[in-house]
Amino acid sequence: MSALGVVGGVLQPLLVAAGAPLLVGVTRQVRARLEGRAGPGVGQPWRDLRKLLRKEAITPRGTSEVFRLAPLVLVATTLVVAVVVPFVTTDSALDPVADLFAVVALLALGTVAVALAGLDTGTAFGGMGASREMTIIALVEPTLLVAIFALSVRVGSTNLASIVASTLHDPARVISPVSLLAAVALIVVIVAETGRLPVDNPATHLELTMVHEAMVLEYAGPDLALVELASAMRLTVFLGLLANLFLPWGIATTATALAVLGGVLAFALKVTLLGAVLAVGEVFLAKLRLFRVPELLAGSFLLALLAVAASFFLA
Amino acid sequence: MNLAQSGLGTAVAVGLLSALAALLVPHRVRTAVVGTGTAVCGAAGVASGIGAIGGQTFSLTMPALLPLSGITVALDPLGGVFLAVTGAVVVAAGVYGIGYARHGLDGRLVQAVLPLFVVAMLLVPVVASVGTFLVCWELMALWSLLLVLAEHKRRPEVAVAGRWYAVMTHLGLVAILIGLLVLVGNADGDSFAQLREAARHLPPGVADLVFVVTLVGFASKAGILPLHAWLPRAHPEAPSHVSALMSAAMVNMGVYGIARVGFDLLGGGSRWWWLLVLVLGAASAVYAILQAAMSTDLKRLLGYSTTENMGLVLVGVGAAGMFAAAGNTVLAGLSLAAALLHVINHAAFKTLLFLSAGSVLHGTGSRDLDELGGLRRSMPLTTAAFGLGALAASALPPGTAFVSEWLLLQALIHGLPTAGVTTAIVMPVAVAAVALTAGLAVASFVKAFGVGFLARPRGAGAEQAKESPVSMLIGMGMAGAASIVLALAPTSVLPGVGSVAARTVSAPDPAVADAVTVRLSGVAGSLSPVMLAIALLVTIMLLFGALRLVASRRARRTARLWDCGAGPLSARMEYTATSFAEPLQRVFDDVLEPETDVDVTHTRESSYLVAAVEYRRRVPDRIERRLYQPVLTLVSGWGQVGRRLATGSVHRYLGYGFYTLIAVLVVLTVIR
Incomplete structure (x- = not known):
């Protein structure tokens, strides 16, 4: 474990946890401005979290430990991912421990925990959200893994640090067909996994359209704070993953203070930009009907498959 | 006499003695004696298998014991893996059977057949001549058929399942018989050594014929498409510890047969053989897990999941064969190691799942997920066991199947750069199939666990559920412990399995494992499940501590669920397994072709008023x-x-x- 890895391992989860609500604040603010509203300001998600943390914890009648543990598991999986993935530094504290497959599986584990919590409440809303979320997860998986396959071919490894390092060495690869196709496929997947438009609307509380919100309907107080924080962190992690898999520039390769500071700033900038682009996109998009979502995901799967084909036939 | 030899001898002797004891000892102690005897027999099998994996081999010929062919036994490392896996499943199922069989399964015949089935199954991977192999294979099928039929007086479906099983297993036997006899016809004798010798100068068409015909037979035993139809019928209808034996141990023999005939006796063969195996495996995996996602019968769901996992194993075996045929021995060893590790992992978690499903059946009298729910309060240990099994089966870290599927994916993705066009097309599609399977498996097991065990009881049986007796819990505990060890410390079995796989396809060892990290050799890749689990646990504890510091200190309060202001929610308003699977059913409508009927009964007064609506849905295979x-x-x-x-x-x-x-x-x- 190198010094750089340790710095990254400590800095990245803190940065993700602290910055994620701000990122959500930025996306909401951008949206509000484009829709002609003043908006609550970038710090509003943090203020909401503070308010929720001060409230008493509520256990809905008939729920079990699964319901109480799920928010902790959700946040923990995201934090572990934030340690593993090279966001700020190319070395990771847990480098040989987990690769891109493990990262994807860890994020899925968090989703599964929340889905079980939704089923545990025994309400129709909880079951509905869990059922829809699991359908989407099952369909997203092929795209995700085939896209990872496409990215790993040129490196010969699914290790994240190797993929990032190889892009740093050979910048021309970013505009190769493999990268572009895989990037588009991954963007669709990220939109689906983080529950953004057009797959899910994070601002809705209408039963016909809810996916993520339906599962977490029964949460209140500090538990809800954890769930909200986790969904913001997942957005950050996914956008960070997208940024650094395809545009890793600025990431710290040495453990000097200047390089690490540059890494932090570059990461914050990239993720904020991507978040703003996402918000702009959402203004112009309506939510898809749930049963049109598979078509979108099938399209992204095709792109991922083309990316792998390109990596072989155009290499 | 080495460990392999003495272990096998003990296993056979104890097994036969237990069968004898079942006929002689009084009713009161019968299940205890037979259960203990079976477990000891299994433990001896494990010891023998581990000895064989460690390199101890032995062979034995008893020409007088069986007419015409004689008995030939030769234990080698490949057989040792399957022997050890079978033995381990037998130990858990034997102990579990002590408590489970007390209710109507403690007759002389049923109790005597169980150890006989176990002995036949333990001998299949050990014997080394066609005659002996076929006898053991048929005995294994017959004894298991008798066990499947054990409860035929209570439920009429058992007889139907038994008929399907009887017919299909014998068609499979005929296929294997034809294939192996064609091979024997070209050799000097029927021992495996002679067949190996003869296979070197077989006419090309004959080797192809032998492989394809035996593949049909072995695939039907492993529940591979399209010969899987018996599996989701017979496994649910058998008594649960027998289901565990069949689903976790017996189906493996199909994989063993394919590996033995393909790699060992025929020495590799052409690429299209293994492409066929891989395609069959991938199709089975996706189709079966889709059926499992639709299934509302807990044991039927597990049965389909068995087909799915055997499909994944065959993807590994097929990839190994393709890589070996292309001369890429590093990846061939890696793929086969992944397949064998998945066999072991699947045995552990499927035993656990079937035993806990049996416990549910024992406690509630139902295995219909739409009637279950809320078992967490009345059956906490069974719920924990099933939860562990579900995590293991859904290929998420820190679960058991995650490690073997990770190895499989690593083998598949590294095949691309050096490949020909066929491989370049097959590998991405195989990765996608494995991924879709993994995703649907997650959905299936979230459904099984979330609907079956959490929330509120949906039926009378689930309301009055009670926890199972101690022996059943111990059996489940053993399988659970094995799952945990395999999930966190795959490094404890991987070197052994890797060397067996490597020897089978004559490759270098595929993975180097130190105490915590699995590192692939020859290709880049590393994973440490135990470190990942520790990282998760530490993070959860840190978070818990941080929350105590930051969040309000007020006590937790219970509150009503949100019921839209319409009064208390009843169990009828809960999501059921059927409704949980509905979106997936719609997405895969064209594949599944579900049948839905809506009957609307109108009131007498007016055809605009509805008196009753009846909705039926069936997803036939x-x-x-x-x-x-x-x-x-x-x-x-x-x-x-x-x-x-x-x-x-x-x-x-x-x-x-x-x-x-x-x-x-x-x-x-x-x-x-």
């Missing part, structure tokens, strides 16, 4: 209907035609005999 139904109709049609010949008149039958004799004599005079 499409392959079964398209492939089996026409064959069955044809056969029964021929049967009807044949009946005209049999009128019941003795004169007619004597006449048939006479004319047949004349005809034979005429034919003989003509051709001689």
Whole structure:
């Protein structure tokens, strides 16, 4: 474990946890401005979290430990991912421990925990959200893994640090067909996994359209704070993953203070930009009907498959 | 006498003695004696298998014991893996059976057959001549058939399942018989050593024929498409510890057969053999897990999941064969190691799942997920066991299947750069199939665990559920412990399995494992499940501590669920397994072809008022209907035609005999 890895391992989860609500604040603010509203300001998600943390914890009648543990598991999986993935530094504290497959599986584990919590409440809303979320997860998986396959071919490894390092060495690869196709496929997947438009609307509380919100309907107080924080962190992690898999520039390769500071700033900038682009996109998009979502995901799967084909036939 | 030899001897002796004891000892202690004997037999099998994996081999020939062929036994490392896995499943199932069999399964016959089944199954991967192999194979099928039929008096479906199983397992046997006899016909004798020798100079067409025909037989035992139809019928209807033995141990013999014939006896063969294996495996995995996602019967769901996992194993075996045929021995070893590790992992978690499903059946009297729910309060240990099994089966870290599927994916993705066009097309599609399977498996097991065990009881049985007796819990505990060890410390078994796989395809060892990290050798890749689990645990504890510091200190308060202000929620308003699977059913509508019926009954006064609405949904097995139904109709049609010949008149039958004799004599005079 190198010094750089340790710095990254400590800095990245803190940065993700602290910055994620701000990122959500930025996306909401951008949206509000484009829709002609003043908006609550970038710090509003943090203020909401503070308010929720001060409230008493509520256990809905008939729920079990699964319901109480799920928010902790959700946040923990995201934090572990934030340690593993090279966001700020190319070395990771847990480098040989987990690769891109493990990262994807860890994020899925968090989703599964929340889905079980939704089923545990025994309400129709909880079951509905869990059922829809699991359908989407099952369909997203092929795209995700085939896209990872496409990215790993040129490196010969699914290790994240190797993929990032190889892009740093050979910048021309970013505009190769493999990268572009895989990037588009991954963007669709990220939109689906983080529950953004057009797959899910994070601002809705209408039963016909809810996916993520339906599962977490029964949460209140500090538990809800954890769930909200986790969904913001997942957005950050996914956008960070997208940024650094395809545009890793600025990431710290040495453990000097200047390089690490540059890494932090570059990461914050990239993720904020991507978040703003996402918000702009959402203004112009309506939510898809749930049963049109598979078509979108099938399209992204095709792109991922083309990316792998390109990596072989155009290499 | 080494460990392998003495272990096997003990296993066979103890098994046969237990069968004898079942017939002799009084009813009161029968299940305890047989259960303990079976468990000891299994433990001896594990010891023998571990000895064999460690390099101890032995062979034994007893020409007088079996007419015509004699008995030939030769334990090698490949057989040792399957012997050890079977033995381990037997230990857990044997202990579990002590408590489970007390309710109607403690008759002399059923109790005597269980150890006999176990002995036959332990011998299949050990024997080394075609005659002995076929005898053990058939005994394994027959004894298991008797066990499947154990509860036929209580439920009529058992007899139907038994018929399907009997017919299909014998068709499989016929296929294996034909294949192996063709091979024997070209050799000097029927021992595996002689077959290996003969396979070097077989005419090319013959080797192909032998492989394909035996593949049909072995694939039907492993529940591979399209010969899987017996599996989701027979496994649910068998008593649960027998289901565990069949689903976690017996199906593995199909994989063993394919590996033994393909890699060992025929020495590799051409690439298209293994492409066929891989495609069959991938199709089975996706189709079966889709059926599992639709299934509302807990044990049927687990049965389909068995087909799915065997499919994944065959993807690994097929990839190994393709890489070996292309000369890429590093990846061949890696793929086969992934497949063997998945066999071991699947055995552990499927035993756990079937045993806990049996516990649910024992406690509630139902295995219909739509009737279950809320078992967490009344059956906490069973719930924990099933939860662990579900995590293990859904390929998420820190679960058991995650490690083997990770190895499999690593093998598949590294195949691309050096490949030909066929491999370049097959590998991404295989990765996608594995990924879709993994995703649907997550959905299936979230459904099984979330609907079956969490929330509120949906039926009377689930409301009055009670926890199972201690012996059943111990059996589940053993399987659970094995799952945990395999999930966190795959490094403890991977070197052994890797070297066996490597030897089978003559490759270098595929993975280097230190205490915590699995590192692939030859290709880049590393994973440390235990570190990942520790990282998760530490993070959860840190978070918990941080929350105590930051969040309000007020006590937790219980509150009503959100019921839209319409009064208390009843169990009827909960999501069921059927409704949980509905979105997936719609997405895969074209594949599944579900049947839905809506019957609306109107009130007498007006046809605009509805008195009752009845909704029925069934997701029949499409392959079964398209492939089996026409064959069955044809056969029964021929049967009807044949009946005209049999009128019941003795004169007619004597006449048939006479004319047949004349005809034979005429034919003989003509051709001689």
